[in-house]
Structures are given as structure tokens and as C-alpha cells.
Amino acid sequence: MKTLTTTLLLSLALVGVGAQAAGVEQGKTSAQVATELQQAKATGQYTFGELDYPPALPQGASLSSQEVQAQLQQAKVSGQYTFGELQYPPVAAAPAAVKTRAEVQQELAQAKASGQYTFGELEYPPITR
Numbered sequence: 001m002k003t004l005t006t007t008l009l010l011s012l013a014l015v016g017v018g019a020q021a022a023g024v025e026q027g028k029t030s031a032q033v034a035t036e037l038q039q040a041k042a043t044g045q046y047t048f049g050e051l052d053y054p055p056a057l058p059q060g061a062s063l064s065s066q067e068v069q070a071q072l073q074q075a076k077v078s079g080q081y082t083f084g085e086l087q088y089p090p091v092a093a094a095p096a097a098v099k100t101r102a103e104v105q106q107e108l109a110q111a112k113a114s115g116q117y118t119f120g121e122l123e124y125p126p127i128t129r
Contacts, residue, residue: 044058
């Protein structure tokens with residue numbers, strides 16, 4: 001039994017060493033690091049001190065003022081543009097089915113009769129009967 005255990009442990013150790021050796025990557029040379037540093041300085045990705053942290057990323061193509069104005073007009077026409085608080089929300093919600101006061105009172109009476117309505121915190125959540 002001891003021989004089997006020892007053999008298994010040694011074989012697992014050898015497998016682990018082989019897996020570790022296969023995954024070892026070589027570190028970068030000083031020439032590679034110097035080249036990367038020069039490239040970072042050339043592209044503006046390298047900063048010194050705290051003033052330029054984080055480095056500004058280069059901007060992509062932006063829209064012209066005419067394109068922005070056209071998008072604004074399109075948003076106004078389609079009702080997606082609001083100004084201030086008076087026009088919020090931009091699209092008025094459709095009213096739900098309108099119930100009369102009598103219908104609401106009838107629903108309340110049914111809820112009280114079936115035990116679905118409670119008052120206060122004593123029966124929260126409502127006890128189903």
C-alpha cells in the first residue's frame with residue numbers, strides 16, 4: 001500500500017513539474033522593453049508625473065456641426081428632444097383603462113372580503129385565507 005501511495009505521489013509531482021515547465025514564458029529583454037517605451041512615448045501613451053494621468057486617448061472621427069444640427073432636428077421632429085422639466089417625459093404615457101370610483105370601491109370591498117387587504121403592518125404580507 002505504501003509503495004502504491006509513494007508511486008502515485010511521485011507521478012503526480014512529475015506531472016505537475018512538467019505542466020509548470022510547459023507554461024513558463026520567457027521575460028522580455030531590455031531591448032524589447034526599451035522599444036515598447038519608445039513606441040509609448042511616440043504615441044502619447046507614456047506620461048511622467050501626475051499631470052497627464054490617465055493619458056488621453058486619441059479621438060476618433062467626430063461629427064460636423066451640420067450633422068449634429070440635422071440629428072437635433074430629427075430628434076425634435078420625432079419627439080425625442082425635450083427642454084427643461086415641462087416637457088418631461090418626452091412621450092406621454094398612454095392612460096390605462098379608466099375605472100370609475102364605484103368600480104374601485106367595489107374592488108376594495110372584494111379585497112377586504114377575501115382578506116387580500118390589510119391595514120398597518122400587523123399582517124404584512126396579507127394572510128391568505
